[in-house]
Amino acid sequence: MTAPDSSSPQPDNPQPLGYPGFPLQPADPYKGAAHAMAAVFTLTLPVLIGVIVLLKPDPLAPRGMMHTGGAVAGAQVAAGGAPVAGGGSSAGPQTPAEVGRTVYEKSCVVCHGPDAKGIMNLGKPLRNSAFVQSKTDDELFTLVVNGRPPEDPANTTGAAMPPRGAQNLSDEQIRAVIAFLRSIQDPSAPPASVDAWNLKSEDGTTQAASIELPDHPGHDIFIASCSACHGADAAGLPNLGLPLTTSGFVRGKTDKELINFIKSGRPSWDAANTTGVDMPPKGGNPAITDEQLQQIVTYIRALQKKALGS
């Protein structure tokens, strides 16, 4: 009797619109909120995607920088890449040459000097080094790994270049320091003279040392243009210019032939080249006149005469 009569009309509870059990009530108080949520979603999603796209590494950024990404790397590359002077930017990823500069400053600077111009009677110049420029990365790698002890025939100082810079450097650090060495070469500048480092006289190539004829008219121009590779005494330098004092090539040519040879040089790709090192036209000094070349040739002949005692 008191059971509620479900069928009795209830003015406060209007007839449901949906299926039985799933009433859709037009007056749903959450409907507005749901719409707002949907709106928030539809608006935030594109914004989120946009932000993600913007934060992604720029696909146009230089390759090597991709994995590290970011504006700093891009700025460094834009600023000129490898040779970064006066390091100290600890923020952001570094190029191999920058990593190599740090290795250099820790391991090589004591002997090769802060500006890599060499320290007298110790490490040779590495900036604008004809030796560095004439070697492949792999050859330089082998040299730095093994060093160059005084008993090595290529050693001209009598001082040791220690294996791995005496610091137990990893292969990776050595590769980096080589990238740094590359970054401090300016092939358009004359190579740094290594004369002051060529003190050792025990080995054959520098044995005939110290024949100089300073009063000869060809002396000064030879020193200025040829000695960097051939030595002040024209006895040759390891891995650079061949000995001229003992050269059969020089003896077998007329003055005119020699002058023509010096004018054209002998590039490393020339079949007659035996060292793999370029002999540049006029020794890289285009200002030399024919008259000066004649003086140089006469000077070399005078040195030969003295060296060979004939």
Ligand code: HEC
């Ligand atoms: C303890 C001193 C010392 C240290 C440290 C040292 N070097 Fe040397 N390095 C020398 C000497 C000495 C020579 C020259 C040996 C010779 O030919 O008589 C040399 C030669 C070289 C050469 C050949 C240059 C040429 O013209 O023949 C290269 C390249 C070189 N060093 C690179 C390095 C690098 C890179 C480091 C650091 C990882 C380093 N050296 C650390 C002493 C040193």
Ligand code: HEC
């Ligand atoms: C940048 C280094 C460099 C300079 C500077 C240079 N030479 Fe050479 N020169 C070489 C090299 C390397 C060779 C050996 C090339 C080869 O492998 O055959 C050579 C070879 C020669 C030869 C031939 C020697 C032989 O027996 O085959 C003569 C002669 C010569 N140079 C003269 C000169 C004169 C003179 C000058 C100065 C005007 C000069 N060079 C400056 C690097 C140089």
